[in-house]
Amino acid sequence: xxxxxxxxxxxxxxxxxxxxxxxxxxxxxxxxxxxxxxxxxxxxxxxxxxxxxxxxxxxxxxxxxxxxxxxxxxxxxxxxxxxxxxxxxxxxxxxxxxxxxxxxxxxxxxxxxxxxxxxxxxxxxxxxxxxxxxxxxxxxxxxxxxxxxxxxxxxxxxxxxxxxxxxxxxxxxxxxxxxxxxxxxxxxxxxxxxxxxxxxxxxxxxxxxxxxxxxxxxxxxxxxxxxxxxxxxxxxxxxxxxxxxxxxxxxxxxxxxxxxxxxxxxxxxxxxxxxxxxxxxxxxxxxxxxxxxxxxxxxxxxxxxxxxxxxxxxxxxxxxxxxxxxxxxxxxxxxxxxxxxxxxxxxxxxxxxxxxxxxxxxxxxxxxxxxxxxxxxxxxxxxxxxxxxxxxxxxxxxxxxxxxxxxxxxxxxxxxxxxxxxxxxxxxxxxxxxxxxxxxxxxxxxxxxxxxxxxxxxxxxxxxxxxxxxxxxxxxxxxxxxxxxxxxxxxxxxxxxxxxxxx
Numbered sequence: 030x031x032x033x034x035x036x037x038x039x040x041x042x043x044x045x046x047x048x049x050x051x052x053x054x055x056x057x058x059x060x061x062x063x064x065x066x067x068x069x070x071x072x073x074x075x076x077x078x079x080x081x082x083x084x085x086x087x088x089x090x091x092x093x094x095x096x097x098x099x100x101x102x103x104x105x106x107x108x109x110x111x112x113x114x115x116x117x118x119x120x121x122x123x124x125x126x127x128x129x130x131x132x133x134x135x136x137x138x139x140x141x142x143x144x145x146x147x148x149x150x151x152x153x154x155x156x157x158x159x160x161x162x163x164x165x166x167x168x169x170x171x172x173x174x175x176x177x178x179x180x181x182x183x184x185x186x187x188x189x190x191x192x193x194x195x196x197x198x199x200x201x202x203x204x205x206x207x208x209x210x211x212x213x214x215x216x217x218x219x220x221x222x223x224x225x226x227x228x229x230x231x232x233x234x235x236x237x238x239x240x241x242x243x244x245x246x247x248x249x250x251x252x253x254x255x256x257x258x259x260x261x262x263x264x265x266x267x268x269x270x271x272x273x274x275x276x277x278x279x280x281x282x283x284x285x286x287x288x289x290x291x292x293x294x295x296x297x298x299x300x301x302x303x304x305x306x307x308x309x310x311x312x313x314x315x316x317x318x319x320x321x322x323x324x325x326x327x328x329x330x331x332x333x334x335x336x337x338x339x340x341x342x343x344x345x346x347x348x349x350x351x352x353x354x355x356x357x358x359x360x361x362x363x364x365x366x367x368x369x370x371x372x373x374x375x376x377x378x379x380x381x382x383x384x385x386x387x388x389x390x391x392x393x394x395x396x397x398x399x400x401x402x403x404x405x406x407x408x409x410x411x412x413x414x415x416x417x418x419x420x421x422x423x424x425x426x427x428x429x430x431x432x433x434x435x436x437x438x439x440x441x442x443x444x445x446x447x448x449x450x451x452x453x454x455x456x457x458x459x460x461x462x463x464x465x466x467x468x469x470x471x472x473x474x475x476x477x478x479x480x481x482x483x484x485x486x487x488x489x490x491x492x493x494x495x496x497x498x499x500x501x502x503x504x505x506x507x508x509x510x511x512x513x514x515x516x517x518x519x520x521x522x523x524x525x526x527x528x529x530x531x532x
Contacts, residue, residue, distance in 0.1 A: 117142045119167055120179040121150060126159050127185050142167060150182060155215045159183040187214040191240050195227060195249045206247070212240075219245050253280045259311040262294055266317045271297060276312075285312050323347050326378040329361055333384045338364060343379070352379050363388075393421035394460030396428035400438050405468040411441050422459035430455045444469040 117138045124131050132153070138145060144166040147158060160183060170177025193206035208225050218237040224247055226232045233248040260274035274292035278285055284304040293299065293316065300315040327341035341359035345352055351371045360366065360383065367382040395418050402412040416436040418428040430436050432452050440446050447468045457463040 116140050117167070118178060119145065122179050122181045123153065123156070123184050124181060125156075125185060126183050133179075138167075145180060152182075152184065155187050155213050156184040157187050159185050188212065189214045189216070189240075190243060191219060192244050193224060194244055194246050195230070196246060197230070197249055197251060199250060216240065221247070256280050256282070256310075258282075258285055258307055260290065260292070260314055261311055262297070262314050262316050264297070264317060265300060265315045271316060278307075283307050287314070290314065320347050323349070323377075325349075325352055325374055327357065327359070327381050328378055329364070329381050329383050331364070331384065332367060332382050338383060341381075345374075350374055354381070357381070391423045393423055395421055396430075396457040396459045397462035398430045398436055398455055398457050399462055399464035400436065401464060401466045402438070402441060402444075403466050403468050404444070405447055405470045411444065411469065414438060418457070418459070424458065424460045427456045427458050430457060438467065440469045443471055445472050 117140045119136050119138055119142070121134045121136055122131060123133065134151070134153070136145065136150070144164055147163050147165065150158075150165070152158060165180040165182060168179050168181075170179070188211050191210040191212060193208055194203060195206055196203050204227075206225075206227060210219055210223070212219070217240055219240060221232060221234045221236055221238055224232055224234070224238070224245075226249060229252055230249040231252055233250050234246075238245040238247060255277050256279070258276050258278055260276055262271040262274065263269075264271050271294045272292075274290070276285055276289050276291070278289070284306050286304050287299055287302050290299075296319055297316040298319050300317055305312045305314060322344050323346075324342050324344050327343060329338040329341060330336070331338045338361045339359075341357070343352055343356050343358070345356075351373050353371050354366055354369045357366075363386055364383040365386045367384055372379045372381065397418075398416040400414045400416065401410050403410055414436075416430060418430070419435070420428070422428060431454050436455075438452070447470060450467060455463065455465065
């Protein structure tokens with residue numbers, strides 16, 4: 030029995046050793062050595078285990094078949110199943126570890142083959158093998174179908190580093206850029222759109238830029254630090270252009286602040302202040318003729334209750350910087366100014382301090398109605414009666430004497446009111462008196478016999494005289510309720526002449 034020594038070094042996965050006849054073809058095949066003869070000499074198989082150790086195993090066999098098992102449990106073997114086949118077809122699957130792309134090739138190895146050495150694999154142009162693996166074991170899929178045999182090779186593109194050399198033609202200046210491109214080794218151009226312009230410059234080169242010895246040449250131009258912007262002054266009241274001007278701004282500015290305008294037309298003022306958008310190298314500025322007057326806001330502030338009472342306004346000269354309180358016409362009712370004189374204008378407003386006016390209790394008075402009965406024929410005042418209001422009021426108010434409630438009257442005996450005389454409610458201002466006269470005339474009835482006359486109309490015992498009001502004598506109101514019916518009957522045929530006097 031022949032003893033063969035198998036050395037295991039650096040093997041990945043589970044390795045099973047099976048004995049086969051000694052004259053079987055070599056276990057490891059070289060893609061370039063397709064005519065090698067079987068050997069009876071000691072065979073050495075190099076593999077790698079999980080812990081990276083090396084072992085030497087003495088096997089009593091004529092030859093060996095190595096079977097491997099991957100992490101998923103699938104087994105592959107180099108045991109020859111079809112003795113009539115002389116070569117093994119293997120798919121080489123290339124996996125780009127940077128992009129994730131996969132592509133494949135086919136190689137043929139002497140049959141049977143355990144794997145292939147890295148140096149025997151033809152790597153695609155522009156790629157290189159990743160890692161330091163020297164041997165790739167064949168994964169046998171379907172042992173009856175050689176199209177399922179494959180190896181996986183991790184690769185990555187071979188890169189080149191490309192730097193930029195900038196050329197400022199206007200200033201005849203060359204300088205290197207900081208940007209660096211890393212591209213496939215076979216790439217010959219760089220897109221100008223991918224070039225970052227140096228600070229303060231803009232790229233002039235367009236399209237594809239040729240790579241020469243790891244460099245590209247890019248034409249640039251220095252960006253101006255400022256730019257001139259046209260100003261179109263437009264009168265919005267008359268809808269006409271007043272003039273054109275210009276303003277200098279930063280080269281990268283996209284708006285202009287009105288504070289930078291130095292050529293505003295004389296006699297005009299800006300309508301709006303702040304930033305104005307630049308459009309095609311111009312800004313549109315609205316102006317209007319300067320007014321001769323202006324309206325200033327008034328902020329009336331209650332200093333007692335620390336609150337705003339109201340807002341008002343006053344018109345002053347356009348160039349005024351202060352306002353005199355004598356021009357105020359909208360001081361809040363019930364308030365008075367704390368200060369009088371000139372007040373400063375700040376941002377179109379005047380701060381006006383006010384305080385509540387202390388309310389005075391107005392004096393109240395009675396109202397007096399004087400009623401006189403006059404003989405129409407002789408003009409003699411036959412009777413004079415005074416009526417007082419039953420409440421007091423201020424001088425700007427009136428009291429209504431309601432006929433039949435607050436006052437009433439009847440003609441003296443032997444007289445009758447002139448035909449058409451009417452009686453009604455009368456208004457008298459508090460604190461004053463009003464006199465009304467009613468005319469009567471003698472009736473045709475028999476005169477009263479001596480001794481039958483009624484007592485004169487004098488105040489009843491215990492009745493107080495009316496008080497003096499504003500220096501005018503007032504009488505006591507007469508109660509005529511008993512004779513009111515008789516008076517009403519006599520009014521039907523009377524003629525009245527009413528004269529009302531205010532004293």
